[in-house]
Amino acid sequence: xxxxxxxxxxxxxxxxxxxxxxxxxxxxxxxxxxxxxxxxxxxxxxxxxxxxxxxxxxxxxxxxxxxxxxxxxxxxxxxxxxxxxxxxxxxxxxxxxxxxxxxxxxxxxxxxxxxxxxxxxxxxxxxxxxxxxxxxxxxxxxxxxxxxxxxxxxxxxxxxxxxxxxxxxxxxxxxxxxxxxxxxxxxxxxxxxxxxxxxxxxxxxxxxxxxxxxxxxxxxxxxxxxxxxxxxxxxxxxxxxxxxxxxxxxxxxxxxxxxxxxxxxxxxxxxxxxxxxxxxxxxxxxxxxxxxxxxxxxxxxxxxxxxxxxxxxxxxxxxxxxxxxxxxxxxxxxxxxxxxxxxxxxxxxxxxxxxxxxxxxxxxxxxxxxxxxxxxxxxxxxxxxxxxxxxxxxxxxxxx
Amino acid sequence: xxxxxxxxxxxxxxxxxxxxxxxxxxxxxxxxxxxxxxxxxxxxxxxxxxxxxxxxxxxxxxxxxxxxxxxxxxxxxxxxxxxxxxxxxxxxxxxxxxxxxxxxxxxxxxxxxxxxxxxxxxxxxxxxxxxxxxxxxxxxxxxxxxxxxxxxxxxxxxxxxxxxxxxxxxxxxxxxxxxxxxxxxxxxxxxxxxxxxxxxxxxxxxxxxxxxxxxxxxxxxxxxxxxxxxxxxxxxxxxxxxxxxxxxxxxxxxxxxxxxxxxxxxxxxxxxxxxxxxxxxxxxxxxxxxxxxxxxxxxxxxxxxxxxxxxxxxxxxxxxxxxxxxxxxxxxxxxxxxxxxxxxxxxxxxxxxxxxxxxxxxxxxxxxxxxxxxxxxxxxxxxxxxxxxxxxxxxxxxxxxxxxxxxxxxxxxxxxxxxxxxxxxxxxxxxxxxxxxxxxxxxxxxxxxxxxxxxxxxxxxxxxxxxxxxxxxxxxxxxxxxxxxxxxxxxxxxxxxxxxxxxxxxxxxxxxxxxxxxxxxxxxxxxxxx
Numbered sequence: 060x061x062x063x064x065x066x067x068x069x070x071x072x073x074x075x076x077x078x079x080x081x082x083x084x085x086x087x088x089x090x091x092x093x094x095x096x097x098x099x100x101x102x103x104x105x106x107x108x109x110x111x112x113x114x115x116x117x118x119x120x121x122x123x124x125x126x127x128x129x130x131x132x133x134x135x136x137x138x139x140x141x142x143x144x145x146x147x148x149x150x151x152x153x154x155x156x157x158x159x160x161x162x163x164x165x166x167x168x169x170x171x172x173x174x175x176x177x178x179x180x181x182x183x184x185x186x187x188x189x190x191x192x193x194x195x196x197x198x199x200x201x202x203x204x205x206x207x208x209x210x211x212x213x214x215x216x217x218x219x220x221x222x223x224x225x226x227x228x229x230x231x232x233x234x235x236x237x238x239x240x241x242x243x244x245x246x247x248x249x250x251x252x253x254x255x256x257x258x259x260x261x262x263x264x265x266x267x268x269x270x271x272x273x274x275x276x277x278x279x280x281x282x283x284x285x286x287x288x289x290x291x292x293x294x295x296x297x298x299x300x301x302x303x304x305x306x307x308x309x310x311x312x313x314x315x316x317x318x319x320x321x322x323x324x325x326x327x328x329x330x331x332x333x334x335x336x337x338x339x340x341x342x343x344x345x346x347x348x349x350x351x352x353x354x355x356x357x358x359x360x361x362x363x364x365x366x367x368x369x370x371x372x373x374x375x376x377x378x379x380x381x382x383x384x385x386x387x388x389x390x391x392x393x394x395x396x397x398x399x400x401x402x403x404x405x406x407x408x409x410x411x412x413x414x415x416x417x418x419x420x421x422x423x424x425x426x427x428x429x430x431x432x433x434x435x436x437x438x439x440x441x442x443x444x445x446x447x448x449x450x451x452x453x454x455x456x457x458x459x
Numbered sequence: 460x461x462x463x464x465x466x467x468x469x470x471x472x473x474x475x476x477x478x479x480x481x482x483x484x485x486x487x488x489x490x491x492x493x494x495x496x497x498x499x500x501x502x503x504x505x506x507x508x509x510x511x512x513x514x515x516x517x518x519x520x521x522x523x524x525x526x527x528x529x530x531x532x533x534x535x536x537x538x539x540x541x542x543x544x545x546x547x548x549x550x551x552x553x554x555x556x557x558x559x560x561x562x563x564x565x566x567x568x569x570x571x572x573x574x575x576x577x578x579x580x581x582x583x584x585x586x587x588x589x590x591x592x593x594x595x596x597x598x599x600x601x602x603x604x605x606x607x608x609x610x611x612x613x614x615x616x617x618x619x620x621x622x623x624x625x626x627x628x629x630x631x632x633x634x635x636x637x638x639x640x641x642x643x644x645x646x647x648x649x650x651x652x653x654x655x656x657x658x659x660x661x662x663x664x665x666x667x668x669x670x671x672x673x674x675x676x677x678x679x680x681x682x683x684x685x686x687x688x689x690x691x692x693x694x695x696x697x698x699x700x701x702x703x704x705x706x707x708x709x710x711x712x713x714x715x716x717x718x719x720x721x722x723x724x725x726x727x728x729x730x731x732x733x734x735x736x737x738x739x740x741x742x743x744x745x746x747x748x749x750x751x752x753x754x755x756x757x758x759x760x761x762x763x764x765x766x767x768x769x770x771x772x773x774x775x776x777x778x779x780x781x782x783x784x785x786x787x788x789x790x791x792x793x794x795x796x797x798x799x800x801x802x803x804x805x806x807x808x809x810x811x812x813x814x815x816x817x818x819x820x821x822x823x824x825x826x827x828x829x830x831x832x833x834x835x836x837x838x839x840x841x842x843x844x845x846x847x848x849x850x851x852x853x854x855x856x857x858x859x860x861x862x863x864x865x866x867x868x869x870x871x872x873x874x875x876x877x878x879x880x881x882x883x884x885x886x887x888x889x890x891x892x893x894x895x896x897x898x899x900x901x902x903x904x905x906x907x908x909x910x911x912x913x914x915x916x917x918x919x920x921x922x923x924x925x926x927x928x929x930x931x932x933x934x935x936x937x938x939x940x941x942x943x944x945x946x947x948x949x950x951x952x953x954x955x956x957x958x959x960x961x962x963x964x965x966x967x968x969x970x971x972x973x974x975x976x977x978x979x980x981x982x983x984x985x986x987x988x989x
Contacts, residue, residue, distance in 0.1 A: 081903055084791045086816065087809045092802065114807035160795030161802060188795065219799075
């Protein structure tokens with residue numbers, strides 16, 4: 060009897076399919092979801108710290124006995140000459156395959172940052188799992204491991220707490236900025252831009268930071284707090300910039316979304332708060348006598364948030380005067396930031412890139428010496444235009 | 460042994476031309492008693508064959524017999540026949556042809572036919588006609604007094620609509636045909652009769668609009684129906700399986716409906732309807748893929764609503780096709796594609812599940828299919844119990860027992876609801892089958908496998924034909940004008956053309972130009988003056 064050819068062929072194809080097996084199949088149960096990676100260096104060896112999510116204990120993830128018994132994350136530390144080695148070595152402790160696709164945070168210890176971080180990002184680019192969109196922060200005055208071993212109360216997963224804090228403060232206050240791995244890697248290949256990163260440090264008593272006790276109290280003894288911006292130069296940490304100066308950096312980078320500027324009014328110090336709700340910065344470059352000049356134009360729009368003095372907001376003249384004061388305040392912030400960066404000889408604003416785009420030919424000459432020769436003496440002209448859109452629900456305050 | 464059986468099978472051929480012109484029972488004899496004996500013999504003296512003997516005419520000079528199947532004739536009519544025949548009729552002795560006289564006198568109410576062959580006698584008798592035998596005559600008269608009980612017209616149970624006619628087809632062929640004809644009152648609604656089934660002699664009607672339907676397609680339908688040679692047709696599904704273009708496909712290439720308005724609409728688009736005696740399901744051919752997503756209500760609702768619902772249905776079909784396989788692929792191969800917080804939530808639930816995602820999905824899907832099948836077959840009173848057990852088993856208990864994850868329950872539920880929301884059951888079933896194939900592919904290759912499966916499905920769909928019409932018309936081949944009634948449903952006045960490739964090409968436009976509603980010109984002018 061002759062076998063019908065067509066069905067037989069299909070049958071054979073089907074059998075073939077089974078030969079592949081379940082190639083690269085990974086069950087969720089067999090994965091260690093690494094949510095954050097900390098990198099330190101000690102005695103020439105890299106110390107990797109992995110914050111691994113323990114899904115069963117994340118509150119809200121499951122209704123069955125969720126969250127109350129165990130800790131939402133576990134910490135594993137592993138040492139190696141390279142990061143890949145450290146990662147593989149971690150299998151001695153972790154029962155599951157380290158899975159980096161959900162790593163949203165990379166923490167670099169301050170020591171390592173000072174030594175230079177240029178080497179550690181090759182693996183990030185090379186590994187298909189790792190996301191270049193992960194946030195990177197520096198552990199201020201601490202090792203990455205110390206920063207990662209703090210339990211947090213509201214967002215149970217400490218890495219998420221840090222990322223979300225960073226995002227929120229960038230949006231509402233504007234002294235910190237979230238930096239992605241991709242931006243860092245990009246900055247290595249750009250001559251006219253250096254990278255800045257936010258830092259975090261542990262506030263309070265660090266002794267029991269990784270204990271459940273830490274989140275059992277109303278005010279945790281150890282708290283994560285965003286602190287200054289780290290200024291990098293050629294992949295090395297060269298200095299810090301904080302407070303209003305840090306905001307000055309964000310103004311120039313056009314990263315300010317919302318913030319509050321507090322200004323003096325006549326004799327009263329810090330009398331009035333201006334809520335910025337919209338801001339736009341333009342940076343342009345010009346060559347004069349072969350020397351580049353940078354023009355920074357900031358336009359802000361906002362409301363009056365609070366006043367301690369009696370001002371008649373119905374009077375347009377008053378408003379215009381107020382706008383002037385605010386412009387000066389913001390301008391001062393920006394100029395201070397420029398000053399700090401120039402002192403550190405690190406073009407964190409990307410002025411070099413602006414020059415590069417406007418004068419590509421001339422840039423080639425300046426390129427090599429930009430950070431050390433041109434940038435520190437760069438003439439930066441700042442122009443701020445503030446606009447008060449609304450004065451809130453009240454025109455005349457009860458303060459008289 | 461096996462060989463012998465096979466040989467036997469080979470030898471025995473089905474006598475497709477059994478009922479030849481000459482007949483196998485011969486012709487009617489003059490002797491009434493012999494004829495009655497013959498009927499008794501051949502029908503095995505069946506209890507429901509009634510043979511009523513009486514004297515015909517006032518003169519009582521003609522010994523005759525009326526023969527019918529009880530329950531299939533209108534008993535009142537038969538009674539009237541007796542009365543008329545035996546009481547009122549008087550035979551003029553000199554009449555040359557008494558049969559013709561009887562035929563014209565008795566058959567005042569219904570069609571009659573003269574029969575000579577026993578074959579015809581039996582087929583008419585079995586179809587519910589009454590046969591009048593008269594002693595001394597070599598012919599009998601068949602009188603159509605068909606009757607008997609049928610289910611009344613009720614709302615169709617499979618294709619409900621919120622807006623639209625409530626009546627659905629019944630098991631009566633004549634009623635069904637009439638219901639459609641009532642909707643299209645035009646002489647060009649042509650109905651052809653054909654009998655299918657060598658034993659059942661099932662009446663089948665082909666209905667189409669002459670001049671709108673493509674003659675080639677009508678001829679194709681006719682010839683395919685005539686080709687059928689088998690024992691019996693009990694439902695239109697029998698016919699569907701004998702005349703469809705491709706057997707080895709999960710997709711239906713013939714549409715079936717229970718709604719007369721749907722049949723009418725399809726006739727107007729140039730399709731051919733096939734009615735089968737004894738079933739409320741009418742076949743419509745040729746059918747194209749997109750047709751299974753068109754509900755009658757699409758045309759009764761306004762176009763924006765109809766379009767939104769079309770989109771929803773196609774989405775729903777897609778969900779019912781790929782939802783479980785997406786779950787399998789995402790949780791076993793592409794964990795990076797799930798948002799972090801969600802992957803943690805899923806991982807938390809999968810912690811306690813002992814099976815791989817594929818096994819989990821198969822268990823749940825199969826459980827659901829079992830429940831559904833049980834729900835369909837069970838008597839209505841038990842149905843409730845099943846649904847309670849089902850809800851508990853696949854809903855709560857399975858999750859609590861750590862058997863499956865609650866995400867899986869959600870996936871299965873959304874798949875189930877999606878497959879219920881698909882307007883045509885036929886296409887929903889095919890999605891059900893393909894779903895399992897896609898699940899296997901997803902377990903083997905992840906998204907890559909799903910994509911391979913979907914590409915294969917698309918290629919397969921494009922290769923299908925329904926009565927010579929490509930199944931993916933008007934998408935492939937692309938017919939831009941007919942795209943107006945596919946994923947979107949343009950306003951009715953914009954649907955100017957009947958489907959190309961299905962309807963007769965020379966008579967393709969179905970409405971006048973400028974049908975878009977607008978204010979009367981004169982009225983507008985008046986309004987301007989004001």
